[in-house]
Amino acid sequence: MKRRDFFRNASLTALGASLLGPSQLVAAGNAKKRGKTAKNIIFLVSDGMSTGTLNMASLLMQRKYGRQSQWLQLYEQNLVTRALMDTASANSLVTDSAAASSSWGGGVRVPNGALNVSADGTAHKPILQKFKAAGKAVGCVTTVPITHATPAGFCVTSKSRGDQEEIALQYLPLKFDVMMGGGLEYFSKEKRKDKADVFQQFEQAGYAVVQDKNTMQALNAPAGKPVLGVFYEGGLPYSLDAAQDAAISQQVPTLAAMTQKAISQLKKNNKGFVLQVEGGKVDWAAHANDAGALLYDQIAFDEAVKVAIDFAMADKETLVIITTDHGNANPGLFSGSKTNENFDRLQQFKYTNDWILRGITRDFSAAQVIERIEAAQGIVITKDEAAAILSHYNQLDEKGIYNPYKLPFKPLALIQSAYTSIGWGAMDHSADYVELAMYGPGSELLPPFVKNIALHQLMLTAAGISKA
Known part of the structure; x- marks a missing residue:
């Protein structure tokens, strides 16, 4: 083939791919023969995970525990299909979590802040409702409020992600099989603005309601009985802080433990299940430039990945999807005469910056x-440096999401960079293309580059559901 013909054909191929819709992209990316149908799907999201977060967490695990992260082991062993994913929303190159989850949940890009509702008001049926209608058990577990953007995007429609009291009520009639995380204030009559006892409403509707780790672990609800687990107000404590607090460790389960329990409940359905798992506090830590919170919550997410992969390897009928909804803060480990020594300080961390500043x-x-x-x-x-931090307490005024007390996270992170060799690009989401990996039946459908909206149809196709 002549050189100019090669480039002409390559350009035409690229143009054709750019014109394909999500379902056609799935088909176009299917270079291998279609495999068996996925009975189950486990969709794992490390919310706000920049590539640097994935890298540094694995480096920390290698240097502290002597092992690579589960996620990167899958890469090393060539066990997954890997891609880059475009994460834009309908109105911005930089998505928020609501629009990002809606791209998977509803299969359509919506404006930032909305859950499966387009700018013209059109609502799009969320994917867990589709799978539930097809007879599968469905659920979500997360380290942030169960009403938060990422789980909600798989479950409901709302013009505003911020209406979490209403989202809690939307969950009630859906009777999804397992919903676990934080968000006590959206269910407790003592915390809700309308003083409604939403926990009681769930119990009266037939749910098993659990509010602590021991009760969750002892739970063995029959197939078909929905489970609601709410373990803390707001997001669950950061993994690093929780490990140092016996009371929290007794009250609050890890993400891996919730994932294990959710699978044990959902697999009772003989038609299979679909489970979303979110490491939501990774995003919160990135917004705060809190290195200890970020990396140890990423490690906690990786432990949930292991639970899912171990199940899928034994089960052989489960598609595992591992990704993030967007980058955040773009942290990285940077060169210097003491890079190794500085980074190794993370091994000794007992508490997060959040714990320090509060x-x-x-x-x-x-x-x-x-x-x-x-x-x-x-x-x-x-x-x-200590005096510089203290100066901010004369008038706490730092802006930023998930910082209700306006604590000086940025000044502390800037000081810490000299001691950890970790630097930050910003304190907010990025437009980076992100890592996406799939294991199991249906993974052959994934092309090397994909828009986030394509995953909606990919999951339905992998599960053999043509109409939903």
């Missing part, structure tokens, strides 16, 4: 700030 008051001395950070993370900052 415990400081304007009455602290610089020496007390130094002592608190050293006890939490083994880092000894200077007196001037």
Whole structure:
């Protein structure tokens, strides 16, 4: 073939691919013969996971535990089909979690802030409702409120992701088989603005309601009995902080434990199941530039990945999808004379920046700030650096999402960079193409590059559902 003909044909192929819709992209990406139907699907989302987060968490695991992350082991062993995914929303190159989850849930790009509702008001049926109608058991588990954007995008429609009290009520008649996470304030009559006892409404509707780890682990509900587990107000505590607090460890299950319990409940359905698993606090930590929170919650997510992969390897009928909805903050480990030594400090971290800053008051001395950070993370900052942090407590005014007390996360992260060699691009979402991996039946449908909306039809096709 002549060189100019090669490039002409390549250009025509690229143009054709750009004109394909989501279902056609799935077909076009199917270079292999279609395999067996997926009886089950487990869709794992590390919310807000930039590539640097994936990389650094695996490096930390290698240096601290002597093993690669489960996710990257799958790459090393060539066990998954891998792709890059475009994450844009209908109105922005940079998506939020609501629009991102809606792209998978409804198969259509919607504006940021909306859940499966287009700008013209058109509502799109969420995928878990489709799978439930097809006879499968369905559910979500997350480390943030169960009413939050990512699980909600698989479940309901709403013009506003922020209406979480209403989203909790939308879940009630759906009777999804397992819903677990945080968000106590959207179910408790003591916390809700309307004082409605939503926990009681779920119990009266036939749900098994659990609010602590031990009760969850002991649960063995019969097939068809829906389960609601709500374990904490707001998001669940960061994994690093929870490990140091016996009361939290007794109350709150890990993401891996919730995933294990959800699978054990959902697999009772002989038609199979679809489960979404979200490491939601990865995103919150990225917004705060909180390295300890970020990497240890990514490791906790990786433990849930292992639960899903172990099940799928034994089951042989389960499609596992592992990805993120968007990047966030674009952290990275950067070169310097002490990069290894600095990064290894993360191995000794006991608490997050969130824990450190919540415990400081304007009455602290610089020496007390130094002592608190050293006890939490083994880092000894200077007196001037401590004074710089304290200066923000005269008027707490830092802006940013998931920072209700306006704590100085950014100044602390900038100081820590000299001690950890971790740098940050920003404190918000990015437009990066993101990692996407699939294991099991249906993974052969994945092309090397895909728009987020294509996953909606891919999941239905993989499960053998043509009409939903």
